[in-house]
Amino acid sequence: MKLYEKLADEVAEAIRRGVFAVGERVLSVRQASRQHGVSIKTVLNAYALLESRGQIETRPQSGYFVREAAQTALVAASGAPSKHRDVDPSSLPAAPPEAAAVDVSRLVLSTLRSIRAHDAVPLGSPYPDPSLFPWRRINQYANAIARRHTSWNLIDDLPPGNPELIRQIARRYAENGLPVDPDEIVITLGATEAINLSLQAVARPGDTVAVESPTFYAMLHAIERLGMRAIEVATHPRTGIDIDALEQVIARQKIAACMVMPNFQNPLGFQMPDERKRQLVDLLAAHGIPAIENDVYQELYFGDARPSTLKTYDTQGLVLHCASFSKSLAASYRIGWAMPGRFRAQVEKLKFLNTLTTPSVPQVAVADYLRQGGYDRHLRHVRKVYRQQARIMTAMVQRFFPAGTRMSEPQGGYVLWVELPGQVDSMRLYQAALARGITVGPGMMFSNRSDFRHFIRLNYSYPWTAQTEAALKTLGELVAQMA
Amino acid sequence: MKLYEKLADEVAEAIRRGVFAVGERVLSVRQASRQHGVSIKTVLNAYALLESRGQIETRPQSGYFVREAAQTALVAASGAPSKHRDVDPSSLPAAPPEAAAVDVSRLVLSTLRSIRAHDAVPLGSPYPDPSLFPWRRINQYANAIARRHTSWNLIDDLPPGNPELIRQIARRYAENGLPVDPDEIVITLGATEAINLSLQAVARPGDTVAVESPTFYAMLHAIERLGMRAIEVATHPRTGIDIDALEQVIARQKIAACMVMPNFQNPLGFQMPDERKRQLVDLLAAHGIPAIENDVYQELYFGDARPSTLKTYDTQGLVLHCASFSKSLAASYRIGWAMPGRFRAQVEKLKFLNTLTTPSVPQVAVADYLRQGGYDRHLRHVRKVYRQQARIMTAMVQRFFPAGTRMSEPQGGYVLWVELPGQVDSMRLYQAALARGITVGPGMMFSNRSDFRHFIRLNYSYPWTAQTEAALKTLGELVAQMA
Numbered sequence: 001m002k003l004y005e006k007l008a009d010e011v012a013e014a015i016r017r018g019v020f021a022v023g024e025r026v027l028s029v030r031q032a033s034r035q036h037g038v039s040i041k042t043v044l045n046a047y048a049l050l051e052s053r054g055q056i057e058t059r060p061q062s063g064y065f066v067r068e069a070a071q072t073a074l075v076a077a078s079g080a081p082s083k084h085r086d087v088d089p090s091s092l093p094a095a096p097p098e099a100a101a102v103d104v105s106r107l108v109l110s111t112l113r114s115i116r117a118h119d120a121v122p123l124g125s126p127y128p129d130p131s132l133f134p135w136r137r138i139n140q141y142a143n144a145i146a147r148r149h150t151s152w153n154l155i156d157d158l159p160p161g162n163p164e165l166i167r168q169i170a171r172r173y174a175e176n177g178l179p180v181d182p183d184e185i186v187i188t189l190g191a192t193e194a195i196n197l198s199l200q201a202v203a204r205p206g207d208t209v210a211v212e213s214p215t216f217y218a219m220l221h222a223i224e225r226l227g228m229r230a231i232e233v234a235t236h237p238r239t240g241i242d243i244d245a246l247e248q249v250i251a252r253q254k255i256a257a258c259m260v261m262p263n264f265q266n267p268l269g270f271q272m273p274d275e276r277k278r279q280l281v282d283l284l285a286a287h288g289i290p291a292i293e294n295d296v297y298q299e300l301y302f303g304d305a306r307p308s309t310l311k312t313y314d315t316q317g318l319v320l321h322c323a324s325f326s327k328s329l330a331a332s333y334r335i336g337w338a339m340p341g342r343f344r345a346q347v348e349k350l351k352f353l354n355t356l357t358t359p360s361v362p363q364v365a366v367a368d369y370l371r372q373g374g375y376d377r378h379l380r381h382v383r384k385v386y387r388q389q390a391r392i393m394t395a396m397v398q399r400f401f402p403a404g405t406r407m408s409e410p411q412g413g414y415v416l417w418v419e420l421p422g423q424v425d426s427m428r429l430y431q432a433a434l435a436r437g438i439t440v441g442p443g444m445m446f447s448n449r450s451d452f453r454h455f456i457r458l459n460y461s462y463p464w465t466a467q468t469e470a471a472l473k474t475l476g477e478l479v480a481q482m483a
Numbered sequence: 484m485k486l487y488e489k490l491a492d493e494v495a496e497a498i499r500r501g502v503f504a505v506g507e508r509v510l511s512v513r514q515a516s517r518q519h520g521v522s523i524k525t526v527l528n529a530y531a532l533l534e535s536r537g538q539i540e541t542r543p544q545s546g547y548f549v550r551e552a553a554q555t556a557l558v559a560a561s562g563a564p565s566k567h568r569d570v571d572p573s574s575l576p577a578a579p580p581e582a583a584a585v586d587v588s589r590l591v592l593s594t595l596r597s598i599r600a601h602d603a604v605p606l607g608s609p610y611p612d613p614s615l616f617p618w619r620r621i622n623q624y625a626n627a628i629a630r631r632h633t634s635w636n637l638i639d640d641l642p643p644g645n646p647e648l649i650r651q652i653a654r655r656y657a658e659n660g661l662p663v664d665p666d667e668i669v670i671t672l673g674a675t676e677a678i679n680l681s682l683q684a685v686a687r688p689g690d691t692v693a694v695e696s697p698t699f700y701a702m703l704h705a706i707e708r709l710g711m712r713a714i715e716v717a718t719h720p721r722t723g724i725d726i727d728a729l730e731q732v733i734a735r736q737k738i739a740a741c742m743v744m745p746n747f748q749n750p751l752g753f754q755m756p757d758e759r760k761r762q763l764v765d766l767l768a769a770h771g772i773p774a775i776e777n778d779v780y781q782e783l784y785f786g787d788a789r790p791s792t793l794k795t796y797d798t799q800g801l802v803l804h805c806a807s808f809s810k811s812l813a814a815s816y817r818i819g820w821a822m823p824g825r826f827r828a829q830v831e832k833l834k835f836l837n838t839l840t841t842p843s844v845p846q847v848a849v850a851d852y853l854r855q856g857g858y859d860r861h862l863r864h865v866r867k868v869y870r871q872q873a874r875i876m877t878a879m880v881q882r883f884f885p886a887g888t889r890m891s892e893p894q895g896g897y898v899l900w901v902e903l904p905g906q907v908d909s910m911r912l913y914q915a916a917l918a919r920g921i922t923v924g925p926g927m928m929f930s931n932r933s934d935f936r937h938f939i940r941l942n943y944s945y946p947w948t949a950q951t952e953a954a955l956k957t958l959g960e961l962v963a964q965m966a
Binding site for chain 1: 588589592595598605610614619625629630632634635636641642672673675708710809817838839841842844
């Protein structure tokens with residue numbers, strides 16, 4: 001460890017212990033140099049590192065100040081009004097933001113397996129309850145299509161994909177205020193493949209990619225799969241990736257791409273404000289860095305209208321927008337798409353090389369469903385249900401979990417992010433819960449570091465039942481025992 | 484170009500001009516050194532290169548002899564009995580077998596697009612006529628499955644895949660004399676994904692991979708996608724990859740993997756004899772080199788029984804066997820699998836990272852079809868039809884194409900490999916045919932070199948009609964004009 005890193009850790013520890021509170025000024029560079037017996041340059045390096053971690057900020061002519069930590073915006077679960085913001089710098093990221101090789105897939109896969117193996121309410125599942133989907137109608141279309149032998153011909157819907165499906169997707173964007181060129185759309189096998197192909201189109205093995213922290217693990221998977229390195233950037237539970245911290249990271253090293261989920265991020269659930277989306281796009285464009293935008297929850301907003309996307313602000317063709325119908329219409333169909341801007345030709349070719357083509361019947365069935373109408377009615381219903389169930393799940397965590405528990409306030413989607421009190425180890429909780437037939441999503445899945453070891457993700461897409469309530473009560477008791 | 488390469492080309496040219504005939508001895512090392520005014524070492528290097536190209540061979544105590552060229556086993560199309568072997572060393576690979584970066588996907592994709600855009604008989608299609616498939620019955624199963632809402636849940640058939648489908652696949656191998664461990668099978672999105680994941684599991688970007696020459700382009704695509712290099716090894720139209728030539732290649736450089744299609748290779752159609760399969764497996768095992776076996780045509784044999792696979796002879800877990808139902812049951816379902824031997828864990832993980840999961844309903848529908856029976860009856864019918872249509876297509880090429888045309892003798896599958904006389908450029912033929920609404924598969928798709936520029940691949944899976952006959956007649960006339 002270098003001297004400036006050591007100093008940065010000491011200052012971070014002082015912040016953690018409350019020596020410097022949020023908004024307070026830390027030692028000036030000169031003071032710190034004297035007090036720690038190090039050079040001015042070492043202090044400047046240490047403060048730059050703390051800035052890039054999102055822990056302090058410079059104010060012109062005034063010096064360095066402790067920033068509100070990202071995790072401190074979570075809502076206290078117990079013994080506090082739901083709008084109270086509990087400030088607890090102890091949940092700040094501890095490790096420095098250094099690019100690292102990635103390997104979270106083992107944990108994610110074993111978590112998913114355990115969910116499959118258990119009949120309990122899948123609180124740990126990343127997938128939505130399929131019973132809300134209009135699957136009967138979609139299957140009717142699929143059945144009608146598959147009765148024509150021509151639909152069994154592989155060649156018709158080769159990349160970029162079924163033309164009618166592409167048209168319908170473009171139409172929906174246009175209706176929501178984002179005119180897109182249908183020729184930019186490439187159909188993929190779920191957003192997973194769209195993200196993988198997008199990353200492969202813009203970066204090489206060994207490159208460093210900036211991601212949110214915590215980030216949805218599919219981002220880390222894409223980086224792991226291609227032998228790249230991830231650098232995690234502090235991310236705020238209400239406003240998204242810390243743009244200043246990202247700027248610091250970009251100033252310090254070469255970043256090949258930035259992967260973000262601006263709408264209803266899994267696990268934090270925030271909707272990045274429009275102005276910050278624009279700032280992010282501008283910052284990346286200024287450095288010629290492609291942005292890979294995972295927007296799979298775009299239709300599951302709790303507000304009045306579909307939120308904007310990074311693509312909305314993209315004037316350079318540097319945003320590779322990825323989405324799917326998996327969260328809003330038919331998860332097991334695996335229909336996703338990419339709008340890769342200036343990287344369109346590469347993504348289409350990689351799609352062809354990777355899986356040749358996406359199965360035809362599901363493509364046409366979704367196109368038929370979109371054309372026949374009813375998607376908006378379905379979505380209005382789903383949004384209402386998820387909004388209600390988010391409130392119920394929040395209330396139940398407040399009721400059953402011990403004091404000190406904190407939570408996100410999802411603006412869309414169907415997952416709640418919960419910080420356990422007293423640094424309770426979510427891997428221990430995960431194991432203990434599993435023994436009782438309950439699954440949770442351990443926080444370790446969402447970062448390559450151990451910053452989120454005392455967090456869990458809960459899925460509230462399933463209807464609230466007595467069984468869910470009992471499961472949540474058991475979880476709360478386990479956390480209380482471990483705290 | 485180095486001196487020994489220049490010398491090798493001169494000797495190859497002499498063989499081509501008939502100075503040295505097949506089976507004849509070339510100049511001794513000492514003679515060649517004197518005659519060409521180069522060192523003994525340069526001659527030895529040049530002869531080693533020619534050996535690795537499969538053009539000459541050493542005989543102990545006797546010197547170097549001209550080998551029967553790979554392409555010379557093709558059958559003459561016109562004016563000769565169908566069993567006559569025309570010896571024409573002019574069709575020998577001209578370029579040295581050097582590893583090269585790969586980019587054939589552009590040509591393949593544009594060819595497939597042109598097939599899609601035309602209503603003519605798709606002689607250039609790589610896919611089987613879907614009308615022969617039992618798609619009505621499979622769709623009945625799919626429809627019954629999709630009526631249960633549980634089948635819309637993503638989580639049940641995550642990698643390695645639907646357990647019942649895996650069991651049915653293992654059962655079929657066992658019935659055909661290859662007992663396999665169901666736990667080794669990983670379901671993929673077609674054999675394309677199985678091949679991609681297998682290659683990624685055993686080799687790194689920049690590595691060199693040995694392939695057949697000509698090879699099925701999916702092999703080149705996999706190499707291109709991962710930024711590896713391909714080295715093409717002479718491949719015989721009746722017996723498959725030249726094992727001696729491969730051994731030479733292995734002796735000269737580090738090979739990360741060897742990709743082959745031992746049964747009914749696309750485009751050559753050979754069935755590699757059992758003994759040669761065993762030799763190939765042994766050679767690779769002796770050097771610890773993984774073999775990636777593409778066995779998608781395994782069920783489409785013209786002989787009496789399903790042929791053996793490389794996997795049959797694998798004692799080290801070094802064979803990664805890839806297959807699918809796309810050629811024999813349901814192309815657009817995209818159900819494939821890998822049996823990756825000792826690389827099973829890596830392949831399963833890569834499947835998860837690459838596309839998360841293969842759609843569920845098609846997996847279960849195929850499993851139901853296999854369990855209910857009827858697959859063998861269906862296959863007996865398809866084999867009979869393809870065998871007949873291979874004969875018709877062969878006869879029609881003999882009838883309509885000019886003298887000097889030569890062909891493969893497919894032992895299974897549904898494609899015929901045709902060598903055009905007089906070095907007719909198949910890209911010109913492809914363009915001229917396209918203008919008349921006819922597609923062919925240009926030989927350039929099957930190699931990273933230009934050795935097969937005067938070859939085309941024809942698909943005979945479609946029923947023979949007056950339209951097909953007219954198309955073939957037109958093709959023959961075009962070739963005659965160009966020859």
